Amino acid sequence: MGVDLEPVGRLCESHVSNRTSLVMLLQETQDKYGYLPREVLKQITREIDVPLARLYGLATFYRSFTLTPRGKHELCVCTGTACHVRGAPTVLQHLQRRLGVSPGETTEDGLFTLVTVNCLGACALGPLLVVDGKYHGKITVGEADELLSSLAEAAQQNPQ
Amino acid sequence: MIAPAAKNIASAGQLDQLRQRLRVDAERYKVNIAVCGGTGCQAYDCQAVIDAFDQELARRDLKDTVRLRCTGCHGFCERGPLAVISPSGLFYQQIKTEDVPEIVDKTIIGGEVIERLLYREPITKDRIREESEVPFYKHQQRIVFGANGIIEPTNIDDYIAVGGYQALAKVVGALSAQEVIDIVLRSGLRGRGGGGFAAGRKWEITRDQGGDTKYVICNADEGDPGAYMDRSILEGNPHSVLEGMLIGAYAIGAAEGYIYVRAEYPLAVRNIGVAVAQAEEAALLGENILGTGFNFKVRISRGAGAFVCGEETALIASVEGRLGTPSAKPPFPAQRGLFGMPTNINNVETWANVPQIISRGADWFAGTGTPKSKGTKVFSLVGKINNTGLVEVPMGITLREVVFDIGGGIPKGRKFKAVQTGGPSGGLIPESMLDLPIDFDELTGVGAMMGSGGMIVMDEDTCMVDIARYFMNFLREESCGKCTPCREGIKNMLHILTRICQGAGNEDDIGRLEALADGIGAAALCALGGTAPNPVLSSLKYFRDEYLAHVKEKRCPAGVCTALITLSIDAAKCKGCGRCVKVCPTDAISGGVKKAPAKIDQAKCISCRACFETCPFDAVTIV
Missing domain, CATH: 1.20.1440.230 (NADH-ubiquinone oxidoreductase 51kDa subunit, iron-sulphur binding domain)
Incomplete structure (x- = not known):
């Protein structure tokens, strides 16, 4: 698997010259690659003097980093308190059952990644499901099902 | 977007001149339209409404006389997208793009009011014309949020025009560091992030440490679920936070500051970034600010999704690029903080209060609130409440006023059960304590806490x-x-x-x-x-x-815990629409077609509540 290592080289250069933090370097790297591929992390250890274990430590401590590629569509269920009391658990459990994945995982076909977020602060719309950045407020299990079906159908008709 | 006129302001005099000029310039606009562009309204797709206004105004050649602004959060998230049309202050809510041509025709050109778009008081059914008359706003006192619905957060000119950076000019031009600290001490301002420590005292401790290098940090890692006031301040009035930090840095003797902002808030990250860049161009950040020799620069550090980083020592570790884990105190950050140097950390809302205190005086600020908690506090009123939104109220207001007068009570006529304040560190306040005056010490006294200001309302259906x-x-x-x-x-x-x-x-x-x-x-x-x-x-x-x-009894009185409940369908209420049949993950529901009532097979039912949440007729019952 060839990953283009040139972008990360440039990010490392700017990290050194601007004296930014390692967390920021990893954020920029993930912005670039969509996730943190192993080869890219190894390249960072070669470019700047930092052990791989430290990068893995950061990448696994902070929730926003991911070591595996994301699915084509991201389904994000807000599990903030306001959404919780308005029925978010029912929606989340339903999606888990239907997709067969837990939060943070991607379906085998690479189509959906299910994630949760602690609060997006759009509490008036709770329970809230965010699909690829678009907010679907006051979501019901039925509506979530329909969204999923239409995305799956679109993917079938138009595979990559 | 209009490019800001604020560039290289070299002195307080020039700042004043610019303000005068901006105010004169603004007079050419006969009408101002302020559409709420906060995250809540963005979720209702307010951008489409803004675009529709923009096109409509362009089409009718009105752009020279009508100013359209995409402002920060107005607070009334329940009724978005919203717009306020001045000078009359007309308040339209739940606006759709189709309404826009009519608004331009009838209201902007014709001066007519479109009754349909006005807020309707749920009990009296009266249509209310002005924002300030809506009960949700009427009982509020908006200091920190005052400018949120008026200014465009991505244009520094707007902030300057309403008196922005005047407090900074006053501080760097006429006050000593000690005088600034004295004002903040006298105002009684306490940290709005949760602990409630006296802000002036913290500044003083940091200032009194030895050494030349000190830092100020703005904690914008608002991680409490159900709390989003800091986000709305950063989104809607980022310069007020920068100005607060500038004043704090001057008093403490810091030349550098950091804003640690939660990554889950993309709009806040963007707007504070724009604000820093514009303040730099205006020379309000950088070297020799307003020609006084005071230097201050700000860097933005994006969080990476760790709740613990809201804790100040963990936040510092994260800014330094390390694992965000807390360390033992003492030493406190004021003694040894960022990069081992004395560091003063306050949260967004605390910083945003500072310019107001300087401009209007300590006594003015201390005139609001209770003996030990001064000023106002912004709460996010969410959960089982009719008027979800952000409310800014004087300290000492009772919970009852907030939940019922401002929040409009509980939806669907359900019974109030409790309010949860203070997020995961806080606690519940039951109905018997609704008349509790809200301040730092009262809430702590009953086992809850102020926290950052999340207020989650729960009804009888909450377990x-x-x-x-x-x-x-x-x-x-x-x-x-x-x-x-x-x-x-x-x-x-x-x-x-x-x-x-x-x-x-x-x-x-x-x-x-x-x-x-x-x-x-x-x-x-x-x-x-x-x-x-x-x-x-x-x-x-x-x-x-x-x-x-x-x-x-192995019973869940609220009917929430799935292992302890049994669901059934009330045949008298069921209209046979079949929605429950569709959502049932275990095919446990039969019937529900052609108006025949549905029925749940208890052997197959896993009590997931999907049918209960879906049924539009309340026909699914839980025992």
């Missing part, structure tokens, strides 16, 4: 054991794992609570929870760990009978 379990689950996921009491203790509390919710608990479990809570409270390393058992303790204190119902 208090489930809520306690929810917070323990949240904290288990977010515990950084550094100290054993928090890492292992919370895990065990969650285990017990899960058992209780599944009907497998016993009465001894309650004692076990209390023992664990004591241990964690006494021994955890940081404040977040130490306060972690609070949601359990306060629910046990006020809703013990619900725990007992779970462990003794």
Whole structure:
């Protein structure tokens, strides 16, 4: 698997010259690659003097980093308190059952990644499901099902 | 967007001249339209409404006389997208793109009011014309949020025109560092992030440390679920935060500052970034600010999704690029903070109060509130409440006023049960305490806390054991794992609570929870760990009978815990629409077609509640 290592080289250069933090370097790297591929992390250890274990430590401590590629569509269920009391658990459990994945995982076909977020602060719309950045407020299990079906159908008709 | 005129302002005099010029310029606009562009309204697709206004105004050649602004959050998230049309202050809500041509035609050109778009008071059914007359706003006192609905956050000119950076000019031009600290001390301003420590005192301690290098930090890692006021300030009035930091830095003797902002808030990250860049161009950040020799620069540090980084020592570790784990205090950040230097950390709302205190005076600020809690506090009023939104109220207001007068009470005529304040560190306040005046000490006194200001309303359908379990689950996921009491203790509390919710608990479990809570409270390393058992303790204190119902009778009185409930369909209410049949994951529902009532096969039902949430006729009942 060839990953283009040139972008990360440039990010490392700017990290050194601007004296930014390692967390920021990893954020920029993930912005670039969509996730943190192993080869890219190894390249960072070669470019700047930092052990791989430290990068893995950061990448696994902070929730926003991911070591595996994301699915084509991201389904994000807000599990903030306001959404919780308005029925978010029912929606989340339903999606888990239907997709067969837990939060943070991607379906085998690479189509959906299910994630949760602690609060997006759009509490008036709770329970809230965010699909690829678009907010679907006051979501019901039925509506979530329909969204999923239409995305799956679109993917079938138009595979990559 | 209009490019800002504020560039290279070299002195307080030039700032004044610019302000005068901007105010004269603004007079050419006969009408101002302010559409709320906060995250809440963005979720309702307010951008489409803004674009529609823009096109419509362009089409009619009105852009020279009508100013359209995409402002920060107006607070009334329940009714978005919203717009305020001045000079009359007309308040339109739930605007759709189709309404826009009519608004331009009738209201902007014709001066007519479109009744349909006005807010309708739910009880009297009166249509209300002006924002300030809507009950949601009427009982509020908007100081920090004052300019939020008026200015365009991505244009520094707007902030300057309403008096922005005047406080900074006053401070750097005429006051000594000690005088600034004295004003803040006298105002009685306490930190709005949770702890409630006196801001002026913290500044003084940091200032009094030796050494030349000091830092100020703005904590914008608003991680409490259900709290979003800091986000709305950063989104809607980022310069007020920068100005506060500038004043703080001057008083403390810091030349550099950091804003640590939660990555889940993309709009806030963007707007504060724009604000820093514009303030730099205006020379209000950088070297020799307003020609006084004062230097200050700001960097933005994006969070990476760790709740614990809201704790100040963990936040510092994260800014330095390390694992965001807390460290023991003392030394306090004021003594040894960022890069080992004295560092003053305040949260967004605290910083945003500072310019107002300087401009209007300590006595003015101290004139609002209770003896020990001064000024206003912004709360996010969410959950089972009719008027979800952000409210800014004077300290000392009662919970009843907030929930019922401003919040409009509980939806669907359900009964109020409790308010949860202070997030995962806070607690529940039951109905018997609705007349409690809200301030730092009163809330702490009843086992809750102010926290950052999340106020989650719960009704009779909310299970208090489930809520306690929810917070323990949240904290288990977010515990950084550094100290054993928090890492292992919370895990065990969650285990017990899960058992209780599944009907497998016993009465001894309650004692076990209390023992664990004591241990964690006494021994955890940081404040977040130490306060972690609070949601359990306060629910046990006020809703013990619900725990007992779970462990003794294996019953969930609120009908939430799936293992303890049975669902059935009331044939008299069922209209046979079939929606429940569709959503049932185990095909346990039959019938429900052609108006024949649906029926649940109990052998197949897993009590997931999907049918209950979906049924539009309240025909699914829970026992």
